[in-house]
Each structure stands twice: as C-alpha cells, then as structure tokens.
Amino acid sequence: MKVYEIGDTTNGLAIHKVERPVPKPGHGQVLYKLRATGLNARDLTLIMGRGPQPGPKNRIPLMDNAGEVAEVGPGVTRVKPGDRVVMTHYWQWLDGKWDNAMREQDFAGTMDGFLAEYALVPADPLVKIPDSMSFEDASTLQSAGLTAWNAVVEAGHAKASDTVLTLGTGGVSVFGLQWAKMMGARVIITSSSDAKLERMKALGADMTVNYRTTPNWSQAVLDMTGGRGADIVLNTVGIQEMEQCLTACASGARVMFIGANPVTPDRKASAPTALTRFPNLIMKDLTIKGIVVGSRRMFEDLVKAMTANKIKPVIDRVYNFDQVREALAYMESGEKIGKIVIKVQ
Numbered sequence: 001m002k003v004y005e006i007g008d009t010t011n012g013l014a015i016h017k018v019e020r021p022v023p024k025p026g027h028g029q030v031l032y033k034l035r036a037t038g039l040n041a042r043d044l045t046l047i048m049g050r051g052p053q054p055g056p057k058n059r060i061p062l063m064d065n066a067g068e069v070a071e072v073g074p075g076v077t078r079v080k081p082g083d084r085v086v087m088t089h090y091w092q093w094l095d096g097k098w099d100n101a102m103r104e105q106d107f108a109g110t111m112d113g114f115l116a117e118y119a120l121v122p123a124d125p126l127v128k129i130p131d132s133m134s135f136e137d138a139s140t141l142q143s144a145g146l147t148a149w150n151a152v153v154e155a156g157h158a159k160a161s162d163t164v165l166t167l168g169t170g171g172v173s174v175f176g177l178q179w180a181k182m183m184g185a186r187v188i189i190t191s192s193s194d195a196k197l198e199r200m201k202a203l204g205a206d207m208t209v210n211y212r213t214t215p216n217w218s219q220a221v222l223d224m225t226g227g228r229g230a231d232i233v234l235n236t237v238g239i240q241e242m243e244q245c246l247t248a249c250a251s252g253a254r255v256m257f258i259g260a261n262p263v264t265p266d267r268k269a270s271a272p273t274a275l276t277r278f279p280n281l282i283m284k285d286l287t288i289k290g291i292v293v294g295s296r297r298m299f300e301d302l303v304k305a306m307t308a309n310k311i312k313p314v315i316d317r318v319y320n321f322d323q324v325r326e327a328l329a330y331m332e333s334g335e336k337i338g339k340i341v342i343k344v345q
Ligand SMILES: NC(=O)c1ccc[n+]([C@@H]2O[C@H](COP(=O)([O-])OP(=O)(O)OC[C@H]3O[C@@H](n4cnc5c(N)ncnc54)[C@H](OP(=O)(O)O)[C@@H]3O)[C@@H](O)[C@H]2O)c1
Pocket: 039, 040, 041, 042, 143, 144, 147, 167, 168, 169, 170, 171, 172, 173, 190, 191, 192, 193, 196, 211, 236, 237, 241, 257, 258, 259, 260, 261, 262, 263, 264, 265, 282
C-alpha cells in the first residue's frame, strides 16, 4: 500500500511517499481503507518541523480520516466489512472524562496517521457514518468539527440567548460558527479578510470584525453587543489572543482555549506555541473560570457545612483593638498561618 511518511524536518517541509505491506488485523482490530483525509494546523506543524520538536520521522501524518472497514480481526463485532466509518485521533477516549494519559495513543501524533491507503486501527473507537454523508465531508469532522462541537455544545452549553465569538475562519472556527447557529445562538466571527467575512455572513454570522483593520477587535465586540460582550468565546488562535478574548467576554462567559499551534495567516512566523508555554491547559482539559466571592446562598451553605462538620477557622493570632499596628506588622512579616483577627471590644 502507498503511504506518506514524514522525513527529516530539520530544514522544514519533509514528506515522501513509500510502499508498505498491507497489515493484517489482529484481535479487536480493523483494516481501515482510507477514502479521505485532510489537513489541520497541527499537521502542518509536524510536517514542516515547526513544533517544539522535529516532526516524527517515518511517521504517517494526518489525523483526519473517513473510509470503510476492509477487514475485521478476531473478536470484532461492532463493525463489519463495508461499513462506512470515521475515527477519533485520541482513540482511547470513548466516553466520560478526558485523561491526560490518553494522549499517548494519538493517531498522527504518537502513532501513524491516515495519509495512507490503509491503516490498522482498533475497532472500538470507530464511528459509523450514514450513506448520505460523503467521505470528503466526514473526513473534516474528526479534529476541527469535533473540537468545535465540544467547545460550543458539550462544554459551552450554547443556547439561543448566547452570543458566541469565534476567531478566524479556520477549520475549528467555521465549525464553531455552524454549531453555534445550530443551537440558535448569535455569532460574531473575526478574520483578516473582508471577503472571508462575507462568506461567514452567508453561513449565518450575525456580526463580523476584521482583526487586521481593527486590531482592537475586542472593543468592537463590546460595541456590537451594547457593551455586554460574548457568552462563549472560542480562542482558536492561542495565548497571544487571550487578553482580547477576556476583554470581549460578557459576565459569566466561558472561554474555550483551543489554539495550540502557531496559526499566523502567513504561516511563516513560528511563535512559541501556547502548548509549549502552558502545556497542561489543553492536555489536562483545564478550565479558566473567574470567581467573584460568592452569593448569600453559598454563604448560607458554608455556615451550615461548618456547623455540621464542626470546622473551626485557623486563627494564628488575635490582637486587641489598640494593637492594629502590631497586627499589620505581623501580617507583613509573612509568618502567619491562616487568619489574623483584631478584637474590637
Ligand atoms: N485543543 C484541541 O483539541 C484542538 C483541536 C483542533 C485544533 N486545535 C488548534 O486550534 C487552532 C486552529 O486550528 P484550525 O485547524 O482551525 O486552523 P486553521 O484551519 O489553519 O485556521 C487558521 C486560521 O486562524 C486565523 N487566525 C490566525 N491568526 C489569527 C488571529 N490573530 N486572530 C484571529 N484569527 C487568526 C486565520 O483566519 P483568517 O484567515 O480568517 O484571518 C487562519 O485562517 C490550531 O492551533 C490547532 O492546533 C486544537
């Protein structure tokens, strides 16, 4: 079978076609006949050697995929030859919560990807697609489509009263627009190009901002929403846009941090990636959430819980009302644990 492999990326783009034997599916495995694949920002990073490490040599790139089950190994009952299917790239994540350990099994990351005529894959994570969906359409879904789905629908809980802001017109962002419109939300989308923004309007974008001609685009988002901001923000770019994403937020907004690789429109400048600087933010599925003290209901719950559980606060020292200076000096000394109290009378 013909496959592409990543070469030595020390000097940039390195990819070549080679022949490999068609593999035989073992227990629980499927021989997957690829019908379509596609590009994501991460693939470029790997194939061009722009990531923190050189591209993985001899690895088959590309995580997007759609195709057919060609042959099943012993014990496979979920799918049968001829089934039309797609596959996630962190294939161990079948349901429930993400676990960072699952990143070790990553098609096109730690394992061969799908720029190949065939691939050997586990049967369990395969997802059947209907006859009405073309392989080309299906092959766009597994990274950009699913990521945007998670951000807008699953984690974002988008609803019709929400305003969703999404950055750029790349794969993830455009799916973000589509899922948000599907949920009935209002969508603001940014781009470096007015022509692209026209396309986004045709897709249903309610408001658009050109981030090149309006570098302070977060203010434009506030202006468009009567000063309120967006309820869900898809940061598909990276940490470099985080400040403006936060500025553009409405009260209680959810910021979905997605951008992990450099995605400058010219794709030449290779800034340090957000993933390099904050590796756990994405790979441990963390959430950034603001806290503004707490409500009366929370306070009532707290008092009930302390009473029921006989919890006492940790008080380091108690000063008299005329010992305020001493209290401050002790505070400043940094020696205290827990609280310093001043008795008033
Ligand atoms: N966390 C995850 O699970 C996950 C999953 C998939 C992808 N990702 C990451 O998400 C990012 C986007 O992926 P993608 O596949 O959608 O990339 P893509 O299709 O290559 O899209 C790149 C787009 O980003 C836009 N862009 C670049 N700089 C921008 C800026 N400063 N402000 C606003 N938009 C800007 C440009 O839009 P215009 O041309 O309209 O200006 C460009 O077309 C990548 O970092 C990728 O690695 C993460």
